[in-house]
Amino acid sequence: MDIDITEHEEWFLSYVEREMEKEANDRGPMELKRRHTFAVLANARRMVESERPRPELARATLLAALYHDVARFEQYLQYHTFRDRESLNHGRHGVRILKEEKRLDGEPRQLAHMVLSAVGLHNSFALPGGLPGDTAFAAHVVRDADKLDILRVLDEHLSKPGPYSPTVVLKLPDTPGRCGGKVVAAALERRVAAYADLTCVNDFRVLLGTWFFDMHFAESRRQFVTDGHGLHLLKGLPDDANYGEARALLLAELEKYA
């Protein structure tokens, strides 16, 4: 499926360049988001290739993938964090930026609407019921593609010797010992854990593992396992009283699929 969104990709790159110039200190986190964006786009292309939606929907999906985190740059400039709770809702803010920048004015109206909905919803805990099928498809692809790359980012980061970047680990402490309550409970019930329940870096590993239950397409489940990031993140958990059971359950779940 040959969907050409080069013009949008070029705008995005120059936009990021422009935003990064405003940051006087560490631009690393913004660079990370630029790389993340293109990795998410590549993941989304893979899903679109295997699901084969009609061309207009394929285009909307890829544009939503490209633009899903467009607000991350303003968010970082203003607040120096990627935690929405401490700053702004970066999905909704992204919609605002795309409108202000008139990014979708050249696209058919329905297509533009799908892109904006998918960007606005990509970071919500779950999609609202009753979404039109096309919008739900685009949103699900972006959400799966996004999660798969967050696994990569976290696995790469946590595999390096510490200290961890507070921005990447959401300022969570990495204290060994007692932690892991609600997030572990979610894993044991085979449901997706919530960011709001994170108390430490190991909780984060578990949360990332529970995303497997939220993958929407066969291609995303396949990539989740074959990328190896999920497995590696889970194997990094201590096999102790707090985490052992969740660790074993999630690893078994992934290995079953492999």
Ligand SMILES: [Fe+2]
């Ligand atoms: Fe995002």
